[in-house]
Amino acid sequence: MKKSVWSMCGMCTVRCPIRVEVEDNTVTWLEGNQHILKGALCAKGSAGPALVADKERPQQPLIRRGGRGAGRWEAVSWEFALDYIADKLKTIIDRHGPEAIMASSRGGPFQDLVKAFTHALGSPNYTDHDSACGRNVHHASISLFGLGRKGFIYDIKNAKHLVLFGRNILASLRPAEVNQVMDMLDKGGRLTYVDVRQTLTGIKATNFFQVRPGTDYALALALIHEIIKADGYDAEFVERYTTGFDELAYFVENYSAEWAAKECGIKVKDIHELVGQLIADRPKVVFHPGWMLSRYNDSFYASRALNCLNALMGNIEVEGGLIFAKGAGDCGGKGPRSLTELSPKPTAKRADGVGDVYKQFEKGPGLFHLFYKAMATAQPYPIKGIICVRHDPFSCFPDPQAQKEALDNCDLIVSIDTHYSEFGWYADVILPESTYLERDSMIALQKGMKPRMIMRSKAIETQADTLCLCTIIKGLATRLGLDQYFPFNTVRELWEWQLEPTGFTLADFEKKGFVEYADKPVLYDRDKLEGKFKTPSGKIEIISQKLDEWGFPSWKPYESPAKPPKGQYRLVFGRSPLHAHSHTINNPLLNELMPQNTLWINTREGGKMGIAEGDLVDVISGDVTSVVIAKLTDFIHPEAVYTVHGFGRQIPLQTRAYHAGMSDQKLMKGQLQNMDPVGGGLNLCETFVAVRKSSKNHQRKREL
Amino acid sequence: MNTYTLYLNSKRCIGCHGCVVHCKANKGLPVGPILCEISHERLKSVRGVPKTEFKFRSCYHCEDPFCVTICPTGAMKKREDGIVYVDAPTCIGCMACAGACPWGIPQHNPETNKAVKCDYCMDRLDAGLQPACVTKCTTHALKLMTMKEI
Numbered sequence: 001m002k003k004s005v006w007s008m009c010g011m012c013t014v015r016c017p018i019r020v021e022v023e024d025n026t027v028t029w030l031e032g033n034q035h036i037l038k039g040a041l042c043a044k045g046s047a048g049p050a051l052v053a054d055k056e057r058p059q060q061p062l063i064r065r066g067g068r069g070a071g072r073w074e075a076v077s078w079e080f081a082l083d084y085i086a087d088k089l090k091t092i093i094d095r096h097g098p099e100a101i102m103a104s105s106r107g108g109p110f111q112d113l114v115k116a117f118t119h120a121l122g123s124p125n126y127t128d129h130d131s132a133c134g135r136n137v138h139h140a141s142i143s144l145f146g147l148g149r150k151g152f153i154y155d156i157k158n159a160k161h162l163v164l165f166g167r168n169i170l171a172s173l174r175p176a177e178v179n180q181v182m183d184m185l186d187k188g189g190r191l192t193y194v195d196v197r198q199t200l201t202g203i204k205a206t207n208f209f210q211v212r213p214g215t216d217y218a219l220a221l222a223l224i225h226e227i228i229k230a231d232g233y234d235a236e237f238v239e240r241y242t243t244g245f246d247e248l249a250y251f252v253e254n255y256s257a258e259w260a261a262k263e264c265g266i267k268v269k270d271i272h273e274l275v276g277q278l279i280a281d282r283p284k285v286v287f288h289p290g291w292m293l294s295r296y297n298d299s300f301y302a303s304r305a306l307n308c309l310n311a312l313m314g315n316i317e318v319e320g321g322l323i324f325a326k327g328a329g330d331c332g333g334k335g336p337r338s339l340t341e342l343s344p345k346p347t348a349k350r351a352d353g354v355g356d357v358y359k360q361f362e363k364g365p366g367l368f369h370l371f372y373k374a375m376a377t378a379q380p381y382p383i384k385g386i387i388c389v390r391h392d393p394f395s396c397f398p399d400p401q402a403q404k405e406a407l408d409n410c411d412l413i414v415s416i417d418t419h420y421s422e423f424g425w426y427a428d429v430i431l432p433e434s435t436y437l438e439r440d441s442m443i444a445l446q447k448g449m450k451p452r453m454i455m456r457s458k459a460i461e462t463q464a465d466t467l468c469l470c471t472i473i474k475g476l477a478t479r480l481g482l483d484q485y486f487p488f489n490t491v492r493e494l495w496e497w498q499l500e501p502t503g504f505t506l507a508d509f510e511k512k513g514f515v516e517y518a519d520k521p522v523l524y525d526r527d528k529l530e531g532k533f534k535t536p537s538g539k540i541e542i543i544s545q546k547l548d549e550w551g552f553p554s555w556k557p558y559e560s561p562a563k564p565p566k567g568q569y570r571l572v573f574g575r576s577p578l579h580a581h582s583h584t585i586n587n588p589l590l591n592e593l594m595p596q597n598t599l600w601i602n603t604r605e606g607g608k609m610g611i612a613e614g615d616l617v618d619v620i621s622g623d624v625t626s627v628v629i630a631k632l633t634d635f636i637h638p639e640a641v642y643t644v645h646g647f648g649r650q651i652p653l654q655t656r657a658y659h660a661g662m663s664d665q666k667l668m669k670g671q672l673q674n675m676d677p678v679g680g681g682l683n684l685c686e687t688f689v690a691v692r693k694s695s696k697n698h699q700r701k702r703e704l
Numbered sequence: 705m706n707t708y709t710l711y712l713n714s715k716r717c718i719g720c721h722g723c724v725v726h727c728k729a730n731k732g733l734p735v736g737p738i739l740c741e742i743s744h745e746r747l748k749s750v751r752g753v754p755k756t757e758f759k760f761r762s763c764y765h766c767e768d769p770f771c772v773t774i775c776p777t778g779a780m781k782k783r784e785d786g787i788v789y790v791d792a793p794t795c796i797g798c799m800a801c802a803g804a805c806p807w808g809i810p811q812h813n814p815e816t817n818k819a820v821k822c823d824y825c826m827d828r829l830d831a832g833l834q835p836a837c838v839t840k841c842t843t844h845a846l847k848l849m850t851m852k853e854i
């Protein structure tokens with residue numbers, strides 16, 4: 001039997017819309033949804049069927065029998081595993097109250113189930129991975145616009161100039177966005193790329209700035225300075241929609257192009273040239289405020305400065321600029337129901353202190369790493385049970401060893417994932433979720449210029465004894481007497497319940513695989529943006545009232561980043577288009593093309609240490625040493641070494657990924673709580689590592 | 705006479721290797737054979753920006769293909785429209801074709817013990833579709849061109 005199924009890719013969290021062809025329960029073809037992506041997918045997207053077929057992913061529920069992390073597992077039935085977890089959860093609730101349980105999932109449209117379950121238990125402690133990703137950008141955006149980082153759509157395709165600070169947009173890629181960038185370049189648009197190294201994005205740039213690591217904020221401040229000095233900003237827009245411009249002008253007075261050129265190690269004439277271009281290209285200039293910007297201890301302010309440049313360009317709600325993301329309500333429609341609406345709002349304070357000790361952070365998902373503090377100190381109260389859904393904190397946050405020590409205070413650790421995660425390997429129970437091609441997911445609303453509802457339907461039946469998340473959560477809820485918060489027996493019933501208020505039915509998804517609320521992009525009247533910015537003043541707050549209230553400056557005086565001591569380098573990391581962090585390292589087809597990472601070292605620095613291309617090097621931080629192959633390049637700043645994140649995995653059952661390459665987060669010793677105090681993002685690029693030629697290099701090749 | 709060629713708009717190509725996996729996934733290939741390749745030269749500074757361009761290579765579908773001449777079983781064939789392909793049922797996996805090809809293009813499929821190579825996804829072409837790499841290229845940089853267009 002042949003069929004064609006609309007669905008959604010799940011190889012990374014971009015979640016591209018796809019169409020899957022299936023014959024006899026086997027995927028014979030999959031492609032990007034023609035209506036949105038015209039067929040395009042990335043390499044990972046095509047490697048999905050290889051994930052399904054891979055026997056090196058958990059095939060049935062597993063319960064730990066040896067010590068934590070020892071890898072002795074007993075395969076059990078779903079009934080047994082869910083009973084086991086429910087019993088343990090009940091015991092924890094009896095002894096410590098429901099707030100002693102926390103859960104984490106990946107952010108995005110599917111967090112609803114996990115969040116609703118946590119709240120239904122009576123715990124406020126739902127969290128996600130974002131303190132190692134976009135929190136700084138998110139909070140910076142809120143402080144300026146009153147809207148989170150997803151509050152705007154970047155209309156790159158129609159821009160004349162895209163400015164990227166370390167946002168490696170063509171490698172950490174989203175196919176729809178990549179096509180916008182290429183379309184913009186095809187139309188003669190300019191790309192400015194700022195990073196500590198050259199990347200797949202930088203090679204397409206009109207202007208490339210290889211800056212000293214940690215100096216993004218300096219360059220952003222200098223751009224503000226020069227644009228104001230040249231009267232090159234949109235004075236009318238600034239006057240009308242912003243507060244605090246004069247203070248900003250005063251603040252940046254000393255941050256000239258000359259100053260930044262020295263600080264960043266770039267040419268002053270190049271900065272002036274860029275400023276000239278930006279003024280000419282305004283308002284169709286997009287300053288990307290960063291995606292994953294948990295990097296330096298001033299990343300919050302760097303992101304704030306970049307978004308402030310957007311305001312100075314006057315690019316809000318104009319073609320080729322930043323467009324307000326519209327929801328169903330903007331089109332006179334209603335969005336799908338969420339389960340979180342049904343669960344009672346928990347009354348207990350969050351164990352991570354967010355919203356209480358830390359007023360500056362948005363409550364929503366809080367900050368995961370702060371829960372480790374609560375676990376270790378039992379303050380403000382103990383955390384005894386943790387469930388991580390499709391989230392591997394050991395691969396995501398620094399210093400897994402420190403995380404394990406905190407976790408040892410827990411009575412129950414559960415990992416729900418499609419593959420073995422490093423965290424799962426340390427857990428008490430592994431619940432294998434069906435892969436994205438074998439599972440249905442909840443309907444989600446995707447805000448945008450044309451808001452739409454998206455859904456994932458399973459293309460094939462499960463190939464192993466796995467379940468979808470809806471069924472897993474429902475199974476746990478039933479066992480815990482929380483049935484009323486999950487009013488469905490099948491996913492179809494859940495979908496129908498979600499769709500009820502929207503006026504759409506499942507049949508409406510059949511034509512294109514999604515449902516749109518508008519035919520044409522919805523734009524607000526640019527002359528009536530009053531009230532659209534959800535700040536206390538209703539304007540773009542260059543000087544933020546809230547930050548003031550909490551005792552943080554809106555603009556932090558620039559501090560030069562520390563230089564690494566002799567023989568040491570600043571460890572920076574990034575992504576390859578072939579892998580989605582740690583999730584795909586063991587995928588047969590992706591592993592074939594990229595089986596390990598390397599350490600990029602500046603050619604001259606390598607020379608000084610007697611390291612040649614291809615040599616094995618030791619990378620050392622505290623008591624951790626990783627061994628990896630050196631790649632020498634002129635196009636990385638001499639203070640930095642770089643590697644692709646996600647490698648150096650230590651799960652014996654993942655034979656392809658086992659000990660292949662190095663792991664950056666394991667080298668971030670003692671950095672688990674090193675966060676940006678205003679943005680909440682972890683400072684993941686504040687580790688210095690020593691590098692030396694490894695004794696593991698063969699001196700001579702011997703043959704007998 | 706050759707009818708087709710694959711053209712890469714290197715301005716649009718981002719070197720993501722999507723095409724390589726799209727190809728393998730479409731043909732259901734295991735780890736081992738890789739039928740198309742993305743490569744680039746070392747980075748060189750162009751007006752202050754370190755740059756390079758990507759190149760795409762699969763089979764050239766030669767006018768007089770050595771792989772066809774050498775094949776002992778006649779499994780390696782050239783179609784009317786110029787596509788050089790392996791007729792799998794007749795292939796014995798001796799890989800003489802790979803030895804004869806100046807670029808070693810034909811690959812060994814360890815699962816089937818047969819040769820496999822780029823055939824412009826002729827099953828898809830015959831069904832009115834485009835090759836897998838073209839259809840799914842991340843940036844729509846690859847195009848199947850007919851010689852007439854060139």
Ligand code: SF4
Nearest residue numbers: 009012015016042045
């Ligand atoms: S970017 Fe690639 S892996 Fe991620 S959802 Fe899209 S096709 Fe899948």
Ligand code: SF4
Nearest residue numbers: 717720721722723841
């Ligand atoms: S998929 Fe397209 S953009 Fe990516 S490497 Fe291949 S040809 Fe280039």
Ligand code: SF4
Nearest residue numbers: 763764766769771805
């Ligand atoms: S396999 Fe080699 S010899 Fe045969 S057609 Fe292709 S390029 Fe020519």
Ligand code: SF4
Nearest residue numbers: 775795796798799801
């Ligand atoms: S491997 Fe197959 S196609 Fe190649 S020469 Fe041998 S029989 Fe012919």
